[in-house]
Amino acid sequence: MKFYILTLFPEMVMSGLNTSIIGRAIDNGYIEIEAINIRDYTIDKHNKVDDYPYGGGAGMVMQAQPVYDAFKAIVEKAGHDLPCVYLTPQGRTFNQSIAKEFAILDEVVLLCGHYEGIDERVLEEIVTDYISIGDFVLTGGELPAMMMVDAISRLVPGVLHNDDSTVQESFSNNLLEYPQYTRPEEWNGKKVPSILLSGNHAKVEKWRYDMSVERTRKYRPDLLEQ
Structure with a gap:
């Protein structure tokens, strides 16, 4: 699977994703990640990509032209249309089910906004989905994009050493994962x-299921209602 990330800060994205499990998945060819600097596509002689909002108000808005040209360059390189996800608090809230939706795709573009957002006109032209990671506001879409890449990549066959790892973890059956333990058998008086x-x-599996239900009822009862 290939991720294209449209951003003003490609070094931030790649430094975070080139490590640990995701970094190994890249090295082993299970996924590809390309961070594209939107600023490279501006036609402004000062490399500006933002301007004041029409109608007044605080902050700056990313301009349509560099975003559009950056996206079109990706599409031209790919040779076919691509789904484009805009990371925004206004989108549907990302969860494990949505991660599974994206994990079956071959390619996806993740568009990271900044400042007060992106000119609505280009969003209407290129965006196919709007995704939020929660009801709060960040300074940009880079961290949400990185979270999406991580969550989706784990579901790509081969990325994890044991593909069964994704079967019994939190949210796989609308339940939180059961408690985990490792050596030693006793630590700090706790066994x-x-x-x-x-x-x-059989008894271990039943215990794990019971603990998942108990933990979900305690911390996320809303999941049991779904």
């Missing part, structure tokens, strides 16, 4: 639940 040491796989 690993004896059922996990029993070797009885």
